[in-house]
Amino acid sequence: MKTMLERLLLVAIPFALAACGGGTSANQTPPAGESASEKADDHDHDADHHNAEHEPLTAPISGLSASEAMVGLTSDPIGQVMLTDGPNGFLIRVDIRGLTEGFHGIHLHSVGDCSDHENGFKASGGHVNPGGQAHGLMNMDGFELGDLPNIYAHHGGHARAEFFVKGAQIDDVRNEDGFAVVVHANEDDHQTQPIGNSGPRVGCAAFH
Numbered sequence: 756m757k758t759m760l761e762r763l764l765l766v767a768i769p770f771a772l773a774a775c776g777g778g779t780s781a782n783q784t785p786p787a788g789e790s791a792s793e794k795a796d797d798h799d800h801d802a803d804h805h806n807a808e809h810e811p812l813t814a815p816i817s818g819l820s821a822s823e824a825m826v827g828l829t830s831d832p833i834g835q836v837m838l839t840d841g842p843n844g845f846l847i848r849v850d851i852r853g854l855t856e857g858f859h860g861i862h863l864h865s866v867g868d869c870s871d872h873e874n875g876f877k878a879s880g881g882h883v884n885p886g887g888q889a890h891g892l893m894n895m896d897g898f899e900l901g902d903l904p905n906i907y908a909h910h911g912g913h914a915r916a917e918f919f920v921k922g923a924q925i926d927d928v929r930n931e932d933g934f935a936v937v938v939h940a941n942e943d944d945h946q947t948q949p950i951g952n953s954g955p956r957v958g959c960a961a962f963h
């Protein structure tokens with residue numbers, strides 16, 4: 756009986772230690788140095804740090820080329836899209852709210868027209884595809900110049916992301932009709948034609 760109890764204790768104690776260790780690390784306070792330096796900072800800095808998600812989108816580097824609001828299906832603004840040309844390609848930075856939680860396809864569409872929100876932004880046309888490729892970053896016969904990786908919206912529906920379109924300038928995706936950055940309701944599977952099963956269009960930002 757005693758031996759049994761001892762065995763139980765031997766099992767139980769490391770378990771308790773592990774649980775305790777886990778609890779401690781989950782509730783870990785920052786190291787003394789970090790805590791001290793944070794306290795040394797002024798209150799404004801502290802507020803910025805904790806509310807970074809609510810800060811307006813800023814350009815990735817100087818030399819922002821274009822910035823447009825993204826509108827949703829009710830025509831209300833739901834985000835911002837910033838484009839910056841660079842020596843090796845161009846950057847796309849997005850800040851979008853009000854999405855369903857999960858991954859969403861996002862592409863460059865070939866017409867800078869987001870006026871038909873009631874019609875699901877069909878006016879923005881198909882994907883930018885000057886090379887006549889198949890859709891999909893993971894497609895053997897792909898990809899289109901307008902194809903991008905998915906964005907992920909967290910439970911609050913907010914997504915921020917930055918993309919790099921290698922070896923192209925903004926003018927390479929812009930024709931006389933401009934172009935649009937369009938977000939879809941669902942995840943792009945990067946293979947299925949013509950839009951990777953990404954579903955209806957839910958957000959649109961027009962560039963000219």
Ligand SMILES: [Cu+2]
Nearest residue numbers: 861862937950
């Ligand atoms: Cu699309």
